[in-house]
Amino acid sequence: MKAARDLDQPAFISLLAQDQVRELSKSTPDGPLAGVPFAVKDNIDVAGVPTTAACPALTTAAAEPAFAVRRLQEHGAVPIGKTNLDQFATGLVGTRSPYGACHSVASPGHVSGGSSSGSAVAVALGVVPFALGTDTAGSGRVPAAFNGLVGVKPSRGLVSTRGVLPACPSLDCVTTLTRTVADARVVLDALIGYDPADPYARPMPVAAPAGVARWMRVIAVPDGPMDLDPEHEAAWRAALAHAESVAHVVRVDVGPFLAAARLLYEAAFVAERLAAFGHLLGEDESVDPTVRRIVLGASRFSGADAFAGMHELARLRRRAEQAFLGADALLLPVTPGHPTLAAVATDPVGVNSRLGTFTNMANLLDLSAVAVPAGKRPDGLPFGVQLLAPAFADGPLLDLAARWTGEAAAEPAARTLLAVAGAHLTGQPRNADLVRLGGRLHSRARTGPGYRMYTVDGALPRPGLVRTGDGPSGGIELEVWDLPEPALGALLPTITEPLHLGPLTLDDGSTALGFVADRTCADPTRDITAHGGWRAYLATR
Known part of the structure; x- marks a missing residue:
């Protein structure tokens, strides 16, 4: 395992002392996670360590671990450090941090993706087998795609967000970054558990919701061209060909999904960030100016705007549901392109906004999602796609993701x-x-x-x-x-x-x-x- 201090980029904000790690490793229960080290995005509490959310002004040590971290520790996993992120989990680039910008492990000139940038880099470089991130608008899936990883965004509420510094409390999800679907399944099984103290927690239903198949055999893909950069377009065509070998493919209108994605920042939904952490965005020089501008700018929206956005989302959700009548999952690129650090520096808001084209809507539309590697672009950079399905389709969706990556997935026994x-x-x-x-x-x-x-x-x-x-x-x-x-x-x-x-x-x-x-x-x-x-x-x- 590569030492965290030897990394050539700022993946970690803080590391637990070696004696702390040894102490946590002493009494671990048997099981697949016993003694396994993991990293934690620094908007998630680890007992005794400040949760900074990449804002150095936040220095108070957490009194207890987040629910998700506690679940993993109860299964024997050992946290080793807190990872870098786009400040206050607001960004998809991995550059909005006073601790430094991360880059893709495949190219020092290209962004790592964010906001779970450090977690992705730590896993991709082999520092830890898995890491926790969060995903409100794509913050787990984007860095997974840019670093050749599997990024699982569970159904909202399946993994408690108690102990997570909120970005959008009604949409936030704790996510996993791993190198394989098999590892993701083990970690997710440990994380899932109903938390009555979390107002947004939901238990996994005993039976799958109507329309969710136990064995997914039909993948929906967009019925028209996508607005992709040329290198991404070539990799997307190869991914579509691969989809034909994994499942039956049908074409659907993805317009409602893309329209819902635009609502997250272009409508009053962004005001939830203002309500969640706007009070922390004072004049401290460590606050990223782009983050401050985006979040404080939400004050322009009124209560009427909020309800108008909710009504429009309800209409789009009903239209989007039609895609899953004849298909089990929707296949989309994770992003339209893979920008350079220089491009982000030139246009920090525009480049970031475009990265959320295909990810922003997942939590608004209450979908489960998993990002999986899909080979490389012609220039050698990793390319990732995502499989999206209705809420609580997490298990069958992981089976489909395993078949996508060539891992074993056993068809459930039939009656x-x-x-x-x-x-x-x-x-x-x-x-x-x-x-x-x-x-x-x-x-x-x-x-x-x-x-x-x-x-x-x-x-x-x-x-x-x-x-x-x-x-x-x-x-x-x-x-x-x-x-x-x-x-x-x-x-x-x-x-x-x-x-x-x-x-x-x-x-x-x-x-x-x-x-x-x-x-x-x-x-x-x-x-x-x-x-x-x-x-x-x-x-x-």
Whole structure:
């Protein structure tokens, strides 16, 4: 392990004394984190050490560790120091610190990303196996992407923020930076725990929310070009090709996501930073002038502006939800480019603002997210993408991230699998029957080649799948549901002619029971195969 004092850049603000580290290492419980050293972003409390948030005027030592640090210590991990950050966690560049600017481990001329800059550098250089950061607007994912790391932003409230100096209390998340998804999973498992003393804490639901599959097989990607720098564009095209090898890819409108991202700083939401730490932004010369200007500038917003922003966000959230009806996760670049230190110095606000184009909206829209490496740009700099999914999809999302990086991920054991293509799809009228019977969405899928879809008669609009042999090679949209064995018996009386349960071949070559129709339903005047699925057909009506 590389000594923290030997780093060629200011990754650490303070280090625990060797006798403190030895004392903390004495009695560690058994487990995967026993004796493992970790670094802590310096807006998170470690007992006996000041939490500066990169503001030297803050010198009071923390009386006790943050909830997240305590959880890790209870699992045997040992904190060794506090890491550098964009002051008050306000920035995505890693340069807004009086302790010095960090740079990417791949290039001394390019930014490290922020605000969790020091944590990312410490992990990327091998000083520690993992580090804690925070992510309100991308502060964990951006430095992960710029340093070739895995950056996990859990669902809001899953990891308590008690003991974190707040940036935006309603949006702040404690995050992890690791070199592998496997390491991230171990650390996240230790961190998750409901904290009733945190007003924004939320317990992990016993069952996944509706629409969250246990096994993610469908990735959504933007349906149009992205505004990327040329080197980033080349790496993004390669990432899209890789996505095709990991899952089925569908294209969606990401306009609502990008519009929501702009609200974080362009609308009254920025005033939450003013309320959280504006009182600390006095005339002290150690306060970064850009941070002071951004936060104190939020005083221009009124209460009416705040409510207008909330209403606009609600409208955008409803539109963004549509992307997850037919997909498990959304794939986006983490940033539009990788700026140089010189570019940030020339335009500190504009360059920083652009970096949040694809990350600012995650917490506003209540999404879980993980940034993963996606190779290198043509110039050799690391390139990262992010996978985003609805809240509390954290476990399945990590499985998908592991498959992305080539790590092992075991498909969950199934009970009885039932493939549905019409009225039982998520959000459709008969889906409640599956939920009532104890069903859970197992995965999104498509039929194997050779199937066609027709409208059929019945009390509810519904389709019938017929294996005619000349259906599209790309198949037709399905959902596969995991049901208890008795559920099939309870479901049978609700199935009316001309539909019946029969074997249905999926796009991965496996077979499941499914709602199918016989060849008498293959009426060319009722053929809706060209739409690709029942939802797409309904959207045209």
